[in-house]
Amino acid sequence: MTLAPEDMICFALYSAGHAMQKAYRPLLDELGLTYPQYLVLSALWTKDADQTVNGIGRRLQLESSTLTPLLKRLELMGLVSRTRSDKDERQVVIALTAEGRAMKTRAAHVPRCIAEKTGMTLDEIERLRDDVMRLRSSLREA
Amino acid sequence: MTLAPEDMICFALYSAGHAMQKAYRPLLDELGLTYPQYLVLSALWTKDADQTVNGIGRRLQLESSTLTPLLKRLELMGLVSRTRSDKDERQVVIALTAEGRAMKTRAAHVPRCIAEKTGMTLDEIERLRDDVMRLRSSLREA
């Protein structure tokens, strides 16, 4: 309730989010990926079935104005393909290329490295994650 | 430990941070402020004593390359002043103008509005804030 940044939950999220991206950076630099690109690939790695731009956007809560340029960069890197759907030509279907699937194994060590940097147990991480996700839901509804 | 975005603590922070900024947006739009600008002003409102660019950066964990343009915008809006320090001409001292101090009262309702949107009690908010801040510390050290 105080006005100091250090006391505000919004700043905690803001600041911890940046710290998280910095923790990822050295790992992702080796793969030539940015953190949002890694998130998009994670979405594809865990459900690589006719993902549309909108579908990815719903999952990651991102707009097409953010995703379109990002996906074009991933396409330029040869990691994904972007093709208009036959059934509905408004939609663009995003699929992993062979290289995009190979990146999954190249990045296999990343989650463990990050988990170590948190200095928390898996249980603690999961509990905090659920709490933060609940807060997110409340904010989205309000 | 799974690879799905929904299961990752990093994504929870990332996503909740965005949701938080969207919760602030309608409130800050009325004041003509962006969320990072509001954070900088909060830092000044709670300790308006010869804050340097570096000092604000340490407090908010932001680089001068982020702060310099942001502070120039706040200066253009008439909310802060930027003056080279006499004692050390490398430093730029940021101070609130009268208008910048007046903004504090104009924004007085914001924290309560946000607290309501979280759907959490103050105790819950504070506990979550501390947990997230602890995670941030671990990440910064690692």
Place this chain on the structure above:
DNA sequence: CGCGATTAAATCGTGCACGATTAATTAGAG
């Protein structure tokens, strides 16, 4: 069938956010 409304992606403009570099000033070791 036809046409207004909806939906999907892309485009545009603004503002972070960072790493790397630069320019200017100060501190400090010899």
Place this chain on the structure above:
DNA sequence: CTCTAATTAATCGTGCACGATTTAATCGCG
């Protein structure tokens, strides 16, 4: 004192991230 090392802002280039708008395709109601 001097000159090298450090510190401080600012600058530059890249990549998000969003709201607002645009374009194109599909839906649905009569």
